[in-house]
Amino acid sequence: MFDINKKIQIGNLKLDFPFFLAPMAGVTDYAFRVIAKEFGAGVVYSEFVSAHGIIRKNEKTLNMIKFSEFERPIGIQIFGDTPEVMENAARVVYEKFKPDLIDINYGCPVPKVTKKGAGSAALKDLCLMEDITEAVVKAVDIPVTVKMRAGWNSENIVSTQAGINLEKIGIKAITLHPRTTVQM
Numbered sequence: 001m002f003d004i005n006k007k008i009q010i011g012n013l014k015l016d017f018p019f020f021l022a023p024m025a026g027v028t029d030y031a032f033r034v035i036a037k038e039f040g041a042g043v044v045y046s047e048f049v050s051a052h053g054i055i056r057k058n059e060k061t062l063n064m065i066k067f068s069e070f071e072r073p074i075g076i077q078i079f080g081d082t083p084e085v086m087e088n089a090a091r092v093v094y095e096k097f098k099p100d101l102i103d104i105n106y107g108c109p110v111p112k113v114t115k116k117g118a119g120s121a122a123l124k125d126l127c128l129m130e131d132i133t134e135a136v137v138k139a140v141d142i143p144v145t146v147k148m149r150a151g152w153n154s155e156n157i158v159s160t161q162a163g164i165n166l167e168k169i170g171i172k173a174i175t176l177h178p179r180t181t182v183q184m
Contacts, residue, residue: 025047083131130169
């Protein structure tokens with residue numbers, strides 16, 4: 001039986017309420033996050049932001065990361081295609097914005113993202129996924145979490161093995177989107 005009063009802990013972050021507002025592109029903007037907090041969300045996330053946009057100091061990208069103290073605890077979700085870019089982006093987010101969590105997006109199935117090797121394309125190369133994750137975990141002093149899909153397609157369900165590997169690297173929580181990339 002689910003106990004709504006049971007506290008959840010992600011790394012050193014203790015949550016008062018066990019309901020999360022998932023990161024959703026084009027949806028979880030400031031106004032939506034505030035509404036979710038007012039209705040009791042224990043933690044909210046930004047919509048996903050490009051690691052390349054962060055390190056290039058793209059104004060639109062950086063504005064998507066801004067948040068108010070009322071929104072805490074808050075996670076910033078980032079996506080990218082190389083360990084170096086993701087490490088640098090995580091460091092910028094951590095130092096400039098001070099979120100409570102950083103979430104890595106390994107779930108986006110949109111071709112615009114996966115063609116570049118980011119989002120759920122990482123599910124096709126678990127070694128790269130591990131390298132990216134390790135770089136982000138080492139870059140920041142806050143919990144790092146992951147959102148991922150079950151696999152690229154029904155013949156390549158990798159979430160169990162990926163989850164075990166990511167936990168060993170230091171991921172503090174995993175959100176599993178149970179569909180594959182091909183299923184969109």
